[in-house]
Amino acid sequence: MKDGHGTRTGEVMAAIRSKVSTRALVAGDRLPSIRSFAATMGVSPSTIVEAYDRLAAEGLIRARRGSGFYVAGHGLPPLALSEAEPRRDRAVDPFWVSRQSLDADPAAAKPGCGWLPADWMPHGALRRALRILARAEDSLLADYGGTRGSPALRRLLLGRFAAEGLEIAPDRIMLTGSGTQAIDLICRFLLRPGDTVLVDDPCYFNFRALLRAHQVRIVGVPYTPSGPDVAAFETILSEERPRLYITNSALHNPTGATLSPQAAYRVLNAASAHDLTIVEDDIFADFEPEPSPRLAVLDGLDRVIRIGSFSKTLSASIRCGYIAARADWIECLVDLQVATSFGGPSPVATQLIAGVLAGGGYRKHMEELRQRLARARHEVAIRLEPLGIQPWHMPRGGFYLWCRLPEGRDSAALARAAVEENVVLAPGNVFSVSQTAGSFLRFNVAQSGDPRIISVLGRAMGVHRAA
Amino acid sequence: MKDGHGTRTGEVMAAIRSKVSTRALVAGDRLPSIRSFAATMGVSPSTIVEAYDRLAAEGLIRARRGSGFYVAGHGLPPLALSEAEPRRDRAVDPFWVSRQSLDADPAAAKPGCGWLPADWMPHGALRRALRILARAEDSLLADYGGTRGSPALRRLLLGRFAAEGLEIAPDRIMLTGSGTQAIDLICRFLLRPGDTVLVDDPCYFNFRALLRAHQVRIVGVPYTPSGPDVAAFETILSEERPRLYITNSALHNPTGATLSPQAAYRVLNAASAHDLTIVEDDIFADFEPEPSPRLAVLDGLDRVIRIGSFSKTLSASIRCGYIAARADWIECLVDLQVATSFGGPSPVATQLIAGVLAGGGYRKHMEELRQRLARARHEVAIRLEPLGIQPWHMPRGGFYLWCRLPEGRDSAALARAAVEENVVLAPGNVFSVSQTAGSFLRFNVAQSGDPRIISVLGRAMGVHRAA
The missing domain is CATH 3.40.640.10 (Type I PLP-dependent aspartate aminotransferase-like (Major domain))
Structure with missing residues (x-):
C-alpha cells in the first residue's frame, strides 16, 4: 500500500487529490493546517502529517519551512499567503493587532478584531x-x-x-x-x-x-x-x-x-x-x-x-x-x-x-443587531467573570467590552500566547499613548462566542476552573 | 391654458412632472440643461426656459443662480452636484483637467479624458x-x-x-x-x-x-x-x-x-x-x-x-x-x-x-480594443489634419495622440473656450513641468468621435472650413 490506499492516510491523500483535480485548490494555494484538517477528517494530526509528506514526495504539494504545505505549480513559486500566516515575531503594537486580525486564519477566533462576524451582516x-x-x-x-x-x-x-x-x-x-x-x-x-x-x-x-x-x-x-x-x-x-x-x-x-x-x-x-x-x-x-x-x-x-x-x-x-x-x-x-x-x-x-x-430592511437589520449585541455583551461579561476579567464600564451599545485583567497580568504576554493557539486578542497598550493600559483587553462581544477563547485565556493565566 | 396644457411648453412640463412622479428625478436632482433638453424634446431653448420657470413657480423645481434647476425637496437643500457643475474659473492646472473630466456633464464630449468610453469596456x-x-x-x-x-x-x-x-x-x-x-x-x-x-x-x-x-x-x-x-x-x-x-x-x-x-x-x-x-x-x-x-x-x-x-x-x-x-x-x-x-x-x-x-474573454476583449483603437487613432489624425493639428508621433498602441497646434495657438485658452461648449480638452501645459507644452493637446482617440469636437476646435481657432 505504497500510497496508503485503504488506510486513513490514504483517505486524507485522496481528499487532497480530489481538491486539486476539481481545482478547489490550485497551484500556490496553501493546504489546510495540520490541526484543522485533522479535525475536519476526524483523524489524528500525525495522520495528516504523513499524508502531506507523501503527497509532497509525489510532487503534488510542496512544504515551505515554517509556513505549511502548498499545492505545487507550473514553475510558479507557491504563494505565501500572509493572510494565512501573519508574522508573529513582530512587536505587539497597533500593526500587530491589525495584521493578526486582517490576515488571520479563517479558523481563528478573533475576540480582538474590530468588526462583526460575516453572518451578522445584511x-x-x-x-x-x-x-x-x-x-x-x-x-x-x-x-x-x-x-x-x-x-x-x-x-x-x-x-x-x-x-x-x-x-x-x-x-x-x-x-x-x-x-x-x-x-x-x-x-x-x-x-x-x-x-x-x-x-x-x-x-x-x-x-x-x-x-x-x-x-x-x-x-x-x-x-x-x-x-x-x-x-x-x-x-x-x-x-x-x-x-x-x-x-x-x-x-x-x-x-x-x-x-x-x-x-x-x-x-x-x-x-x-x-x-x-x-x-x-x-x-x-x-x-x-x-x-x-x-x-x-x-x-x-x-x-x-x-x-x-x-x-x-x-x-x-x-x-x-x-x-x-x-x-x-x-x-x-x-x-x-x-x-x-x-x-x-x-x-x-x-x-x-x-x-x-x-432598501428599507436596513433599519430592521440594525434593530436586530442592537438586540443581539446586548445579549452577547451580557453573556461575554458573565463568561469572563470567573477568570477575574472585569468590564471597566458597561457600554450602552456597540460591540466592545473594555476589560481589566486581574492584578499583575500583562495583556501583551497573553495576546502572544493566545495567538499561538489561533486566538487573536487586542491587548490594552496598543490603544494607549501613555502605555498605561497593559492590564486591559478589548473584547468584541460578537466575536467572543468561541469556547476556545475562555479556555485559552484560562490556560494562559493559569486559572484552574471547576469542571 | 395656465399650465401650458396642449402646448409645447406643456409637453415639456408634463415630461418633467412624469420624471418626478416616477422618481426618475428626486429631490435635489439637477434637471437636464436647457440646451440638452431642448434637443431631446425637439423644441427651442426658450420653450424649455418657459417650462422650467413655470414649474419653479409651482414649487416643483427650484432655480439656483448660475447652476440650473433642481427638483425641490423636503426641507433639504438641493444637492449642488459638482460632477454636473465643475467650477470653471479655476486655473488650468492638473486639477482642472481631472475635475472637468471626472465631474463632466454626461452629455459632454471628453477628448481630454484618460479613459475609454463605458461601452468599450467588457x-x-x-x-x-x-x-x-x-x-x-x-x-x-x-x-x-x-x-x-x-x-x-x-x-x-x-x-x-x-x-x-x-x-x-x-x-x-x-x-x-x-x-x-x-x-x-x-x-x-x-x-x-x-x-x-x-x-x-x-x-x-x-x-x-x-x-x-x-x-x-x-x-x-x-x-x-x-x-x-x-x-x-x-x-x-x-x-x-x-x-x-x-x-x-x-x-x-x-x-x-x-x-x-x-x-x-x-x-x-x-x-x-x-x-x-x-x-x-x-x-x-x-x-x-x-x-x-x-x-x-x-x-x-x-x-x-x-x-x-x-x-x-x-x-x-x-x-x-x-x-x-x-x-x-x-x-x-x-x-x-x-x-x-x-x-x-x-x-x-x-x-x-x-x-x-x-474569464477567458479578456484576451479577446483586448484584441478587439487594440484593433478598434488603431482605427480610431488613424481617423482622429485625419480629422485633425485640416485644422493644422499634427501628431508629434504616431503611437504603436493605446488611446492617446499627443498633438501640436498650429503656430501661435495656446492650448489652455482653447480648453477654456471649449469647456464652455461642453467639450473637455487636455491642454499641454498641465503635462509639463517646464511649462513648455502650451501648444500641445492630448487627444483620447476613443473619446474623439463626437463631431462637436472638430467644430468647437475649428471655431475656437477661427478656422473656416469648406462646407
Missing part, C-alpha cells in the same frame, strides 16, 4: 444589491465616478444628518475610499510633520498608526466613562497647543463609553478658545440604542469634522467612507483625493451601499 | 462577474480582506509577470486601492518633503498633482519618441540627485511613445550609479500590440517598482491597483496601507476583477 440585502447592480447601465460599471462620490449616497447621508438636527448644504459632504482614508485625507490637509495631535487614552489603535505615518507628535487625554477628562483636556490645550483632536463621541473605541452633554459643551468651548480642530469619527453611530451628544451637531460642523463609514454595520468588503466639514475644506479635500486616489470612491461600491441603505 | 463580463459574486460566501461580501489583497488576483498577476520573464516570489506583490494609491503609498514610504523627484516632460498630469501633495521638488526630463532624453537624464541625476523617477515605459502618457532597449539600458545604469529608485507605471501594458522593454523586467524589481491597475482596460468603477517591488519594501508598504486605509483593497472589487481576468 448579506441578503447585499446579494440583492449585487443582482440589481448587474443590470445597471454601462457607465456605472465601467467609468470613474464624480470626485465627490455617488449623489444618491450623499443625499441619504444628508437626510440622516438632518434628522439629527444637522442641516448642512450639499457642498459640505464628500465620499472617500474608507473611514480611515477620510481621516488620512484630513491629516494630510491640516497637519505638518512635527505638529501635535490629541487623541483619547485609550483610543482606537489605528489612530496611533495613522498619525505615526504623518510624523506628528501624539498626546493622549485620559478617557472617562463620560468622555475625555475635561480638566486634563483644557490643560493640554493650553500647554501643548494641539492642532487636531481625533475622537469617537458615541460608543467610544475601545471603551464603549459615551460623551456626556456637559463634557461635549466644555470640550467644544475649550477647542474654540484654542482654535483646535476636532475630527469626530462617527463610525459606531448606528449601534446606539438612542442618540447621544455629538460635537459635530453642537458645533454645526464649523471646527468639527465628521467622518464615518459603513464597514461596521453593512460591509467591510465594500469600502467607502465620508467627510462632512466646512465647504471650503471639502473643496480642498476633493483636490487631495483626486491627487492621491484619482477620483472618489468606487461607484460600484457606493451604489451597493446606497442600495442596501435605501 | 460590460458583459462585468455583469457576469457581479451575478457570480451575488452567490459568493458571506465572508467575501462582508469582511475586510487580507492586507495584501485577493490571493487569486495576485496569482493571476504573478502568472502574467512570469510570462514576461519576470519570475518573482509571492511576497513581492500587494494589491492597493488604485494605481494612483499605489504610487501615493510608495511616495509616502520613500519621500520626505523637500526631496527631488524626476518625471518625464511631458508626463501624466496627475503625477504632478500627487507630488505636489508630497511637497517635493519636481524636475522634468525631456521626453523623446524613444524614452527620456538619456544624456539629459544622466546630467540631471548628477546635478539634482533625485530620489525617485516616475515614468511609463510603454505607451507613455501623454505621448504614446515607447522606451527603446538602448534607452532602457542607459536609464537603468544611470539609476544604479546614482542610487535612484524608479516607479514604472505599467497601466497601459495590455494595450501594446507587442511587448516592449520594461525597466522592471530588466532590473528584476531591485531598484524598479512596478505599479499598475485595471482602470483602463476593465473598469474604472471597480478600483484596484498593485505594487510589485522588493519584499522588504512590500512589507513596509503593507503596514502603510493598513495605517492609512485599514486593510487592502475591497475584496468585492478584487473578486470582480479576478473574475473578469480569469
Whole structure:
C-alpha cells in the first residue's frame, strides 16, 4: 500500500487529490493546517502529517519551512499567503493587532478584531444589491465616478444628518475610499510633520498608526466613562497647543463609553478658545440604542469634522467612507483625493451601499443587531467573570467590552500566547499613548462566542476552573 | 391654458412632472440643461426656459443662480452636484483637467479624458462577474480582506509577470486601492518633503498633482519618441540627485511613445550609479500590440517598482491597483496601507476583477480594443489634419495622440473656450513641468468621435472650413 490506499492516510491523500483535480485548490494555494484538517477528517494530526509528506514526495504539494504545505505549480513559486500566516515575531503594537486580525486564519477566533462576524451582516440585502447592480447601465460599471462620490449616497447621508438636527448644504459632504482614508485625507490637509495631535487614552489603535505615518507628535487625554477628562483636556490645550483632536463621541473605541452633554459643551468651548480642530469619527453611530451628544451637531460642523463609514454595520468588503466639514475644506479635500486616489470612491461600491441603505430592511437589520449585541455583551461579561476579567464600564451599545485583567497580568504576554493557539486578542497598550493600559483587553462581544477563547485565556493565566 | 396644457411648453412640463412622479428625478436632482433638453424634446431653448420657470413657480423645481434647476425637496437643500457643475474659473492646472473630466456633464464630449468610453469596456463580463459574486460566501461580501489583497488576483498577476520573464516570489506583490494609491503609498514610504523627484516632460498630469501633495521638488526630463532624453537624464541625476523617477515605459502618457532597449539600458545604469529608485507605471501594458522593454523586467524589481491597475482596460468603477517591488519594501508598504486605509483593497472589487481576468474573454476583449483603437487613432489624425493639428508621433498602441497646434495657438485658452461648449480638452501645459507644452493637446482617440469636437476646435481657432 505504497500510497496508503485503504488506510486513513490514504483517505486524507485522496481528499487532497480530489481538491486539486476539481481545482478547489490550485497551484500556490496553501493546504489546510495540520490541526484543522485533522479535525475536519476526524483523524489524528500525525495522520495528516504523513499524508502531506507523501503527497509532497509525489510532487503534488510542496512544504515551505515554517509556513505549511502548498499545492505545487507550473514553475510558479507557491504563494505565501500572509493572510494565512501573519508574522508573529513582530512587536505587539497597533500593526500587530491589525495584521493578526486582517490576515488571520479563517479558523481563528478573533475576540480582538474590530468588526462583526460575516453572518451578522445584511448579506441578503447585499446579494440583492449585487443582482440589481448587474443590470445597471454601462457607465456605472465601467467609468470613474464624480470626485465627490455617488449623489444618491450623499443625499441619504444628508437626510440622516438632518434628522439629527444637522442641516448642512450639499457642498459640505464628500465620499472617500474608507473611514480611515477620510481621516488620512484630513491629516494630510491640516497637519505638518512635527505638529501635535490629541487623541483619547485609550483610543482606537489605528489612530496611533495613522498619525505615526504623518510624523506628528501624539498626546493622549485620559478617557472617562463620560468622555475625555475635561480638566486634563483644557490643560493640554493650553500647554501643548494641539492642532487636531481625533475622537469617537458615541460608543467610544475601545471603551464603549459615551460623551456626556456637559463634557461635549466644555470640550467644544475649550477647542474654540484654542482654535483646535476636532475630527469626530462617527463610525459606531448606528449601534446606539438612542442618540447621544455629538460635537459635530453642537458645533454645526464649523471646527468639527465628521467622518464615518459603513464597514461596521453593512460591509467591510465594500469600502467607502465620508467627510462632512466646512465647504471650503471639502473643496480642498476633493483636490487631495483626486491627487492621491484619482477620483472618489468606487461607484460600484457606493451604489451597493446606497442600495442596501435605501432598501428599507436596513433599519430592521440594525434593530436586530442592537438586540443581539446586548445579549452577547451580557453573556461575554458573565463568561469572563470567573477568570477575574472585569468590564471597566458597561457600554450602552456597540460591540466592545473594555476589560481589566486581574492584578499583575500583562495583556501583551497573553495576546502572544493566545495567538499561538489561533486566538487573536487586542491587548490594552496598543490603544494607549501613555502605555498605561497593559492590564486591559478589548473584547468584541460578537466575536467572543468561541469556547476556545475562555479556555485559552484560562490556560494562559493559569486559572484552574471547576469542571 | 395656465399650465401650458396642449402646448409645447406643456409637453415639456408634463415630461418633467412624469420624471418626478416616477422618481426618475428626486429631490435635489439637477434637471437636464436647457440646451440638452431642448434637443431631446425637439423644441427651442426658450420653450424649455418657459417650462422650467413655470414649474419653479409651482414649487416643483427650484432655480439656483448660475447652476440650473433642481427638483425641490423636503426641507433639504438641493444637492449642488459638482460632477454636473465643475467650477470653471479655476486655473488650468492638473486639477482642472481631472475635475472637468471626472465631474463632466454626461452629455459632454471628453477628448481630454484618460479613459475609454463605458461601452468599450467588457460590460458583459462585468455583469457576469457581479451575478457570480451575488452567490459568493458571506465572508467575501462582508469582511475586510487580507492586507495584501485577493490571493487569486495576485496569482493571476504573478502568472502574467512570469510570462514576461519576470519570475518573482509571492511576497513581492500587494494589491492597493488604485494605481494612483499605489504610487501615493510608495511616495509616502520613500519621500520626505523637500526631496527631488524626476518625471518625464511631458508626463501624466496627475503625477504632478500627487507630488505636489508630497511637497517635493519636481524636475522634468525631456521626453523623446524613444524614452527620456538619456544624456539629459544622466546630467540631471548628477546635478539634482533625485530620489525617485516616475515614468511609463510603454505607451507613455501623454505621448504614446515607447522606451527603446538602448534607452532602457542607459536609464537603468544611470539609476544604479546614482542610487535612484524608479516607479514604472505599467497601466497601459495590455494595450501594446507587442511587448516592449520594461525597466522592471530588466532590473528584476531591485531598484524598479512596478505599479499598475485595471482602470483602463476593465473598469474604472471597480478600483484596484498593485505594487510589485522588493519584499522588504512590500512589507513596509503593507503596514502603510493598513495605517492609512485599514486593510487592502475591497475584496468585492478584487473578486470582480479576478473574475473578469480569469474569464477567458479578456484576451479577446483586448484584441478587439487594440484593433478598434488603431482605427480610431488613424481617423482622429485625419480629422485633425485640416485644422493644422499634427501628431508629434504616431503611437504603436493605446488611446492617446499627443498633438501640436498650429503656430501661435495656446492650448489652455482653447480648453477654456471649449469647456464652455461642453467639450473637455487636455491642454499641454498641465503635462509639463517646464511649462513648455502650451501648444500641445492630448487627444483620447476613443473619446474623439463626437463631431462637436472638430467644430468647437475649428471655431475656437477661427478656422473656416469648406462646407
